[in-house]
Amino acid sequence: MDCKRIALVAHDARKRDLIAWIGANIAALDGHLFWATGTTGRLVREAHPSLDVTSLKSGPLGGDQQIGAMIAEGRIDLLVFFVDPMTAQPHDVDVKALTRLATLYNIPMACNEATADMVVSSPLFSDGYCPRPVDFAAHDSRSV
Numbered sequence: 714m715d716c717k718r719i720a721l722v723a724h725d726a727r728k729r730d731l732i733a734w735i736g737a738n739i740a741a742l743d744g745h746l747f748w749a750t751g752t753t754g755r756l757v758r759e760a761h762p763s764l765d766v767t768s769l770k771s772g773p774l775g776g777d778q779q780i781g782a783m784i785a786e787g788r789i790d791l792l793v794f795f796v797d798p799m800t801a802q803p804h805d806v807d808v809k810a811l812t813r814l815a816t817l818y819n820i821p822m823a824c825n826e827a828t829a830d831m832v833v834s835s836p837l838f839s840d841g842y843c844p845r846p847v848d849f850a851a852h853d854s855r856s857v
């Protein structure tokens with residue numbers, strides 16, 4: 714299996730759920746490389762020390778933007794972002810920017826357990842799946 718570069722993010726009300734999800738899928742996740750927003754990364758490392766997790770800044774302090782930049786640079790293969798749909802976030806614009814970039818760059822993005830389960834259990838997760846690159850010309854309004 715090839716080594717995937719996986720971004721982990723969870724809003725506060727969903728951090729416990731992300732850690733539980735990782736625990737339930739640790740066999741599939743061990744051996745991959747992880748980047749996470751600050752608090753999420755610290756909690757994941759404490760709960761699952763076998764994982765190689767690099768913590769970036771906390772989400773409200775720019776961590777979502779850092780992960781978005783990594784996606785734009787082609788350095789992330791999968792985003793697992795457990796979103797809290799019930800709480801307004803002070804950095805909502807950053808959250809929106811991150812999910813927009815994952816969509817734009819055609820990165821698999823799991824925002825809840827059901828989707829994350831399907832991603833890691835898919836044969837595409839273990840078979841070196843490489844998403845189709847984005848056709849930027851199609852997104853350039855000047856070319857319409």
Ligand SMILES: O=C(CO)COP(=O)(O)O
Pocket residue numbers: 722723724725749750751752753754770771772773776777808
């Ligand atoms: O706010 C977040 C994502 O938008 C998560 O940030 P933390 O992992 O630093 O709590």
